[in-house]
Amino acid sequence: MRRTADRVATAERAARAGASVANEFFRTGIDVETKAGKTDVVTQADRDAQDRVIDVIREMFPGEPVVGEEGDELKSVPESGPAWIVDPIDGTANYVRGIQTWGTSVATVLDGETIAAANVFPALDDVYVADERETRLNDDPVRVSTRRDPETFTVVPTTWWPRDRRAEYGAAFRGIVETFGDARRYGCSQASLSMVASGQVEGVISNQRTNPWDTVAGVHMIRLAGGRVTNLEGERWRPTDSGLVASNDRAHETVLAAAREVAQRSTGD
Incomplete structure (x- = not known):
């Protein structure tokens, strides 16, 4: 090796x-x-x-x-x-x-x-x-954002929802704008995750099972930069999990709750 x-x-x-x-x-x-x-x-x-x-x-x-x-x-x-x-x-x-x-x-x-x-x-x-x-x-070391107040966070809904699940996309944005300071959608999962690692945004959420090529590199970067990445159950995220919640770990439970709201919308609970 x-x-x-x-x-x-x-x-x-x-x-x-x-x-x-x-x-x-x-x-x-x-x-x-x-x-x-x-x-x-x-x-x-x-x-x-x-x-x-x-x-x-x-x-x-x-x-x-x-x-x-x-x-x-x-x-x-x-x-x-x-x-x-x-x-x-x-x-x-x-x-x-x-x-x-x-x-x-x-x-x-x-x-x-x-x-x-x-x-x-x-x-x-x-x-x-x-x-x-x-x-x-x-070439310069980066760290996640130091913001602690969710109302100052910028959070990104990542991955794209199929047309028959667009209600979940609407729920994702609604949950973000009602809880956090701002929302973005970049159309590039690795860019979104990289921005969490470098402190440009505070969180990324998805209630879907993501592809490893869209996520694994960025997840690793967030963890090394002091952030946290879990599945919808709040457990350490792995590529086989459904749902991905990444944050600067200052208010992860709040970011997690926003992702869970999207998941509940998808099941009708």
């Missing part, structure tokens, strides 16, 4: 390489395809960027499994051994509209626990990297 420092360096190098490929196509009028729905889009840039990321990983770690959004890669995180988790373009819906909030995410896990992660947002000129000790933004 190579040392952790090699994995950190590879995660960052792979994320930068994939982001560079995607950035070459950004705002060039690239053809857009749809997958599961009209707003679930993919481009050739997604595929090419993922190929580049995997090439970089396999130069250093040949044979290790890859969990990736595109193609035939694994779709869930192995419970044992090492693995890599890749999202070539997180925020593709932003990407195809020319909106700058999108990025390439790479994380590496060992026995299901994250040990290194990198989120690169080339159009924003921001690079987040986390090892086993700290999270850095553009």
Whole structure:
């Protein structure tokens, strides 16, 4: 097993390489395809960027499994051994509209626990990297927000609700604006989670089961930056959980309650 420092360096190098490929196509009028729905889009840039990321990983770690959004890669995180988790373009819906909030995410896990992660947002000129000790933004260590009063919090509903569950989306925003100071929706889960880690926003909520490529890297960054990430039961979040609640840990129970309200709306309780 190579040392952790090699994995950190590879995660960052792979994320930068994939982001560079995607950035070459950004705002060039690239053809857009749809997958599961009209707003679930993919481009050739997604595929090419993922190929580049995997090439970089396999130069250093040949044979290790890859969990990736595109193609035939694994779709869930192995419970044992090492693995890599890749999202070539997180925020593709932003990407195809020319909106700058999108990025390439790479994380590496060992026995299901994250040990290194990198989120690169080339159009924003921001690079987040986390090892086993700290999270850095553009080489400077970052911490979560120190705000304690929920009425000063900015909270983000992340992931997108299918059309037949849009009432939950409305419930999420209603719960946020009634409890917290402000709401944002960035259309990029890794960007939202990274912003919690760097103290730009105080919380992220979802009542859905999220994809590992949308979440694992950012969750690791929040934890190392002093924040907290749980499932809807308030237990330590894992990629197989339904619901994700992230906060700066100053008022986590309040953020958790907002996420639970959305979940109750979905079940009609």
